[in-house]
Amino acid sequence: MHTPRLLIPAALAATTALLFTGCVDNTGGAAPESDAPASTIEVDGAAAALLPDEIKEAGVLVVGTDAAYPPNEYKDADGNPIGWDVDLVDALGAKLGLEVQYEIASFDKIIPSITGGTMDLGMSSFTDNAERQKQVDFVDYYEAGILWAAPAGETVDPDDACGLKVAVQATTYEHTDELPAKNQACLDAGKPAIDIVPFDTQDAAANAVVLGQADAMSADSPVTLYAISQTDGKLEAAGEIFDSAPYGFPVQKGSELAAAVQAAMQSLVDDGTYEEILAEWGVEDGGVDTIEINAGS
Template sequence: MTAGITRRTTAKSAQTRITAISALAVAGALLLAGCGDQTNSADEGDSNESSSAPLAGKLPASIRSEGVIKVGSDIAYAPVEFKDESGKTVGFDPDLAAAMGEKLGVEFKFENGTFDNLIGGLRSKRYDIAMSAMTDTKDRQEGVDSETGKKVGTGVDFVDYFSAGVSIYTNKGKTQGIKTWSDLCGKKIVVQRGTVSHDLAKAESKKCGGKKIAIESFDNDQQAQTRLRSGGADAGSSDFPVAAYAVKTSGGGKDFELVGEQVEAAPYGIAVAKGNEELRDALVAALDAVIKDKTYEKIIKKWGVQAGAVTAATVNGGK
């Protein structure tokens, strides 16, 4: 404060000055008390923010400031991720991502893409992560084409969150004796392009001798199901949760049936570009947190996929 003060020497002036000083002291005390309350309120606000998103500080600063994790996903793989009748993205993956987002203080925003282009979308930074029932394999970790064995990219890191095998299904009542992959020799199978089912079909066909497996691949699993339903193939294959869901729901349970046992059980992983360890490790922490507080358990029960539950996050657990 820069205003000047005039010194007064009379008794009346002195008394006036004492009264003024006392008033200023009281006002100052009230002001300090008010400031103290404001400091406490600010601290409480920070504390509340921290408790509502306890793992926010683990994220890269760029993602934390945007408040969004961009998720590449093939949203046509019920019950893992798919569009409901209103067009909303639903399923096991979106529910799990939302729960993890609460721990991290960000929104997981799903963007639809073709499955076999999702890892490329990570390389081009179109997506921050890929979460799409993607099986964690060594080839994907190392950027190797599973058919040719050639290096095609830098690879990705996976945060494993589920375990699933691969199943075969047929039109109901038309199994044609199919129980194993070797029974498919000389027959036609429909699959989603770029999946483990696609890889297994190609590998099995090489063992068939003169009766190769005719393989028809599609951009998404729903297209493959439609082809099989119309009689355009002898069998279809997809991950067990997806095949089981199709058997249960398609045509009210009258269209398809599972045949044989699921094979090649392996982890689903959230894919993160190599070199993005900070984001990867934040996802690990968030997944472990929702497993620990039982949110994970509630989600897998909701979607009927308890058989694939994991007890902790794992990085690059695929073989």
């Protein structure tokens, strides 16, 4: 994971966002009304039987999230996690007969907390890839692509961004993989480097583009589309969605928890709860029919 280097301090970005209409704020948003609340979901006994003994006995699933990536996972006005990922994990907990306990942490602290045993599962739109699989196992549950956004009326080509400032959330796939590869291609071609500008939160990255402090932003497709919808026409998509890859819930490497989560999530797919949750948030295009483990590459 990379240490973030900020164009402007995150606190200043959040303050500045309050001074401009059409800026992104990842707190205070209202969640859609759900037709399938976790309280109505019946326990799947076969999935629950697969749980590690210590989690089964505790009756609690400790879930780490940065809650800063709307609409996937973010905070309501009271600071509580909401989003379609949260609805899925609430349903997952209900299927396993577990209370879900959310621990809000910075994105780059979640996988180390899982490997260290202080968190059971991560829920922060993690892209499952081979590098991360060296540390944790992933239960894959969604397909997301990458989508760029730029100021309305500006032409930005994600395949030719040499010399541009591009904002991202620190330690996301876009920060650690996508943009470094694009930057290297620019350098190899003798073109100006891409100025990769990481921020602590996704709303700060989007605000940097709105405020003219970056030329574009790159994020997962549902996140970019949400950011565009929140900026009163100040942002628009730059190009098409590309490089689809699975989102996965990371769990400790070799843990029995992976099989339990896989079985419970598949049960949610099979009974229709999964599709209902995605549809409530308008993100059903990335839904999958089969829940797999470590399907990323």
